[in-house]
Amino acid sequence: DKASLGWLAASMVAMPFAAMTAFQSVLLVPVLGVYLWRERRTWRPAWAALLVIPLVFGGWQLWERSGSEQIPAGTLVAYFRKYGWQSLANKGKNAVTLTAHLGLLGLAAFLRPSFPQAAWIGGIAVVTGLALDPHPLFVIPFAGGVMVVAWCIRHRDDFLAQWTLLFFAAALVIFFAGSARYLLPLAAPVVFLSVRLLSARPKILWGAAAANLSVSLALASVNYQQWNACKEFVKAAGIEDQTARVWVNSEHGLRFYAESAGAVPLERGQSIRPGEFLLANRLASRVPFTTGGSALVPLREMVVTSAIPLRIVGAGAKSGYSTSEMGFRVFDWNSGPIDVIRLDRAVERKPVLSYLPMNAAEAASQIVSGVENLEENRYRWMGKRAVLLLKRPPAATPIEIEFFLHEKATAKNMIVSLDGKQIANEPLTQGARTIRMGPYMPAGETATLIIEVDNTFSVPGDQRVLGAILIGAGFR
DSSP states (O other): OOHHHHHHHHHHHHHHHHTOOOOOGHHHHHHHHHHHHHOOOHHHHHHHTTTHHHHHHHHHHHHHHSSSOOOHHHHHHHHHHHHTTTTHHHHHHHHHHHHHHHHHHHHHHHSSSSSHHHHHHHHHHHHHHHHHHOOOHHHHHHHHHHHHHHHHTTTSSHHHHHHHHHHHHHHHHHHSSGGGGGGGGHHHHHHHHHHHHTTTTTHHHHHHHHHHHHHHHHHHHHHHHHHHHHHHHHHHHHHHGOOSSSEOOHHHHHHHHHTTTTOOOOOOOEEOTOOEEEESSSOOOOOOEEEEEEEEHHHHHHOOOOOOESSOOTTOBBBOSOGGGGGGBEEEEEOOOOOEEEEEEEOOOOOOOOOOESSTTTTHHEEEEEEEEEETTEEEEEEEEEEEEEEEOSOOEEEEEEEEEOOOOOOOEEEEEEEEEEEEEEOSSSSEEEEEEEEEEOOOSSEEEEEESSOOBBOTOOOOOOOOOEEEEOOO
């Protein structure tokens, strides 16, 4: 009829916006397809409407391809391979955390579902939860999530159960971080099911709604306090007024406000030069960087906290609200600091070592670029080109480079330069090596040593570009 066609047309207008807002919208196609097959499988215009989202996604891929070398889907697959997002460990954490998030949605209705197997399924879920994290804010929602899935499997002829199972199964396969936002489209069917199951128990239903509202408002308040602190810190630090470059080593709210004020996001292996600033916080994963020729001096620091002891994220919280890497709990009860924000300035510092072991305390300030973090308290990986600052020796002294070439390394030659002049081009073989050149006497008080290999390699799950393993280099 005309009314049905009007609603169908309105949904087709909304679908492209949903498609370009969230990747989860692709699951509208199977969910609506199941509903259409159950209720009105001969309605051809509705079957045609299901093509809107695939066509939007396809058109977006072609549009992006017209102006770049790759389509977004290809880039996403490359990220999966490069960063190991689809590894078994990540998928397991994703499944555990999403199950807890699902349970929180239907906690009141599904912890005691009325079917014969409920007792032993719930018992197994509780024991499993206790083994993973014995905290109630994980065990109870996790058990609830298992019961939601069990109830939906038992009542799989119900459309709301089908919707829940289909989307949840797809989320386990597609996603990798366990973030609560992945399950936002499941709020509708789980809430509908909960209301249906609790309709005969209005006190429990209204109590659950009141508890949900109270916890949600408390978490929203803590979240607001956190992001507002980021905004106020950037404003108080005067980022907009700085003439020197300000680097931001963070993500989310702090990076947004810092970039809005003119800061530049830090790239992996970036060298921070004297006079520049670094804005960072404790909460976010920090990008490795170097301070060759300089040292960081703290200028300003803020401890972000809240009087409400609930945390969806936090420096000491074990909440998987944003990512399962932080923990499995749906949120956490924690009164400690949410974050610590700090602004540092790089000040010039001359190198103090002529020979630089990679595990020396001075290494961070004498590495300019191209060298990763210390590993096993002995060595550091270098990329294609490593730049080191060295103190001038008291007399002409040979240059020595101690390194190791990994069995997967593809480098065949190492080129060494001192103060811009090439002093060696050595063929490489796998295993431990030490090469010596010289003696040399730099003209200035500080010498720049550049070590470069001709080829690099990478390994799955590691985003670094690797050349050779440095143990030490310099005048010796």
